[in-house]
Amino acid sequence: IAVYKPRGVLSDLGNPTTTTEHPAVRDLVPLPGHLFPVGRLDLSSEGLILLTDDGALAHRLTHPRYAHEKEYHVLVEGHLPAETLDRWRTGVFLDGRRTAPADVSVLSVERNHTWLRVVLREGRKRQIRRVAAMLGHPVRRLIRVRIATLELGTLKPGQYRHLTDAEVAALQSPPTGHPSPKHSRHARSRKERKRGRNRKRSRKQR
Structure with missing residues (x-):
């Protein structure tokens, strides 16, 4: 199941033993079965989340060995000069380790903000937000639009849809070159x- 997680919604299953004011992404899909989210999006981020009951598929999409791409559209403060974009692309140090090379390009420039397209092949906690802040351009909005071959498409916040057989087969295939x-x-x-x-x-x- 592909879900558009809105901002303010937890990307995990929630904890029935604790009280929280935030709904969980599973609450958006009123279908029976043990569906669980593949990967995470922080509370302030939005976009594509995959729910599945297939543990092998979840492992394939999240294990670093497979280096599946995840694509984001990111609104940051200010305008990024070429040298800043190059630093992001080649990697910066987080927690003592350099981040893997990323694809970073400018989608559009507004008066005081810039929309970026960021493609990652690794997934450290709050990586995009931390790198953007380190480079002096804090994130104002972050939307995940693709996981591997699966795209967010026309889904609106809070909506979900079933994957087609072709989409499932594509996700089960190894990434190109791997x-x-x-x-x-x-x-x-x-x-x-x-x-x-x-x-x-x-x-x-x-």
Whole structure:
């Protein structure tokens, strides 16, 4: 299920043992079944959240090994010079580690703000907000518009829709340029067996 999470809605399932004034994203989808959110969006952010009951799919979309893209439209304060955009693209240090390279481009420029398109292949906590603040351009609005191949499309805040079979199949496929773990393991096994045979031949020749 694709959901447009509005601002002020929790992206987790909520905790029935605690009281909160904020609804959870699961409350937006009045359907039976054990649906849980894939990934997170902080309370002040909005946009695409995927609800599923498929643990394997959730793992594929969130594990760093697969490096799935997530695309955001971000409204920041001020106008970003080229050198600031380059710093964001090449990575900055957060918590002692450099962020992975990101695709950052300008969508439009307003009087005192700039809309950016930001594509990440990693997901640290509040990463976009922290990087933007570090570069001197705090975030005023953040909308996730894509997870891997799944797009927000025409959904409005609070709306949801079922994925098509084609969309599910696309999400289950490895990202372009990233072989599936099964294929990678088999490839490594073949290489290791070949190296072992070569070592045996070398010892016999001696």
